[in-house]
Amino acid sequence: MFNKIMVPIDLAHRDRMGAAMTVAADLSKLYGVQVCYVGATTPTPSSLAHTPQEYGAKLDEFAKQEGAAHGHDVTSHTIISHDPTADLDHDLVKAVDEVGADLVVMATHVPNIGDRIWPSNGGRLATHTKASVFLVRADATKE
Template sequence: MFSKIMVPIDLAHADRMTGAISMAADLAKLYDAQVCYVSATTPTPSSVAHTPKEYKAKLDAFAQKEAAEHGQTATSHMVISHDPTASLDDDLVKAVDEVGADLVVMATHVPNIGDLIWASNGSRLASHTKASVCLVRTGG
């Protein structure tokens, strides 16, 4: 049913995304699908990496660690964004096409009052791509 699963990852908070990562791994096994971890960074230094090249290396290492841990095929795709906070939705929509994903598995927060004003990243992906979207709650 699915052949390419995209998993948006924030390397600074990957420890909070274990539910989505595990679900993507389980679905990849079930459907013999490839997983692609997608992450956005800025061209300037961040808390994760000093340069986009260093960030890419860390994202690649993350993907390979997850692939080995879950026994799956995994790749990574880095997006360079001047303002990930403002453009993350559009960046993720483009990434779905760039990686050829037919399913996106992503972590999401418990809805709050802010969601009445700003739509979630998952909502944007569901309404602006052809991919199916599975949202995994990160906490209560």
């Protein structure tokens, strides 16, 4: 059914993405497909990495840890953006094609008033790519 799963990752908030990681790993094993973890960084130093190459190495290590923990095939893809906050939607749409994903699994939040003004990243992907988009709430695994 699916050929490749893309999972956008915010390495600064990976502790809040457990439910989406679990869903992506389960779907990867179910369909026998690879998961590509995608993260965005700036060309300038940040709190996560001094260079885009250092960020890419951290993202790759994260992907390998997820693959080892859940037993699925993984890759990583680094987006270098001058303003990830402003350009993230566009960059994620572009990344879907770059990595060849036909399913995007991503963490989301409980909707709030701001979502009536600014569209969600998941909504943008659903309307601007051919990929299916699976949004997973952070508390989806809680009882």
